[in-house]
Amino acid sequence: MDDAILTFLSEEGIDSQLIEGVKAFRKKHNADEELQTRIPSPELFYYGKDVWKKALAALLAGENLLLAGPKATGKNVLAENLCAVFARPLWNVSFHINADAAYLIGTDTFNGEKVVFRPGPVYLCAVNGGFGVLDEINMAKNEALAVLHSTLDFRHVIDVPGYDKIVVRPETRFIGTMNYGYAGTRELNEALTSRFAVLDMPLISDEDLTKLLKRRFPSMRDQICGQFVRLFYELANKAQNSEISDRALDLRGLLDAIGLIDKGLTSGDALDMCITNKTFDAYERSLIHDVISARVPDSLTKGDVFAQ
Numbered sequence: 001m002d003d004a005i006l007t008f009l010s011e012e013g014i015d016s017q018l019i020e021g022v023k024a025f026r027k028k029h030n031a032d033e034e035l036q037t038r039i040p041s042p043e044l045f046y047y048g049k050d051v052w053k054k055a056l057a058a059l060l061a062g063e064n065l066l067l068a069g070p071k072a073t074g075k076n077v078l079a080e081n082l083c084a085v086f087a088r089p090l091w092n093v094s095f096h097i098n099a100d101a102a103y104l105i106g107t108d109t110f111n112g113e114k115v116v117f118r119p120g121p122v123y124l125c126a127v128n129g130g131f132g133v134l135d136e137i138n139m140a141k142n143e144a145l146a147v148l149h150s151t152l153d154f155r156h157v158i159d160v161p162g163y164d165k166i167v168v169r170p171e172t173r174f175i176g177t178m179n180y181g182y183a184g185t186r187e188l189n190e191a192l193t194s195r196f197a198v199l200d201m202p203l204i205s206d207e208d209l210t211k212l213l214k215r216r217f218p219s220m221r222d223q224i225c226g227q228f229v230r231l232f233y234e235l236a237n238k239a240q241n242s243e244i245s246d247r248a249l250d251l252r253g254l255l256d257a258i259g260l261i262d263k264g265l266t267s268g269d270a271l272d273m274c275i276t277n278k279t280f281d282a283y284e285r286s287l288i289h290d291v292i293s294a295r296v297p298d299s300l301t302k303g304d305v306f307a308q
């Protein structure tokens with residue numbers, strides 16, 4: 001059982017009542033031996049006390065959870081963390097334009113001798129009482145998702161035509177992630193949305209971002225860490241005022257850039273590759289470059305950024 005994450009939650013100051021609730025849930029629902037390997041033990045923790053509180057309360061209350069928000073706000077990190085907190089086996093279901101009932105629930109297939117039912121990830125998650133991460137749920141066609149309605153609501157069943165009705169185990173939870181604004185995403189229809197408690201994922205706070213950077217890059221110099229944090233919020237501010245698009249506001253890109261500096265690139269090259277060059281408009285790109293180099297000089301090397 002992964003207790004590192006429970007320790008992390010206490011350190012973050014999460015309500016002890018919620019943590020006790022989680023412990024009681026774990027005690028009541030033990031994962032079978034052969035499913036233990038599906039329980040994640042995350043290396044990255046999600047930072048954001050308020051979000052933790054809401055997510056834990058919703059899952060303890062038996063709700064399914066929809067994490068909605070812009071890119072790189074930690075939706076997948078949180079989904080995996082939640083699964084580890086509750087010590088449940090995880091099924092990751094990637095949604096795409098062609099996701100349909102056969103992919104989600106299962107389909108008949110010929111095994112060389114006879115036709116058998118090959119279960120899909122939603123089915124396996126439901127019969128094993130797992131946590132299903134419905135990733136990028138708004139990439140799929142709404143009509144295809146109608147098969148999930150009875151699984152997600154009070155009926156807790158999966159109806160596979162030609163087979164018995166499958167009862168969804170009570171400890172099963174589904175966590176959807178969705179990003180609005182990416183190319184190819186759609187609005188989730190009302191019927192599906194109403195089957196989730198919806199968590200609006202905020203941008204990480206500066207205090208949490210500092211903690212995250214320190215944990216990810218323990219030898220980073222304090223002053224430089226502060227510069228990166230300020231750079232991130234400056235980009236956020238400019239994106240909010242529509243001075244630049246939100247392409248450059250990408251925590252994933254910032255973390256990757258710091259990783260490249262650690263591998264020996266200069267700060268200028270690393271930030272260009274991981275942030276600036278993700279914008280394809282030349283004028284905007286030069287604007288972003290100027291914002292970045294005003295905060296973090298182009299020529300910083302590994303030795304400037306990290307204490308040896």
Ligand SMILES: Nc1ncnc2c1ncn2[C@@H]1O[C@H](COP(=O)(O)OP(=O)(O)OP(=O)(O)O)[C@@H](O)[C@H]1O
Pocket residue numbers: 044045046047048069070071072073074075076077078177178179204208212251252255
């Ligand atoms: N609040 C946060 N706590 C911890 N890590 C965070 C947080 N916000 C962003 N991150 C970091 O941002 C990166 C992206 O996280 P993740 O993949 O979970 O984002 P996402 O919201 O699923 O993004 P996308 O919408 O692009 O799929 C990870 O490195 C993650 O650690």
Ligand SMILES: [Mg+2]
Pocket residue numbers: 075076177
């Ligand atoms: Mg994601």
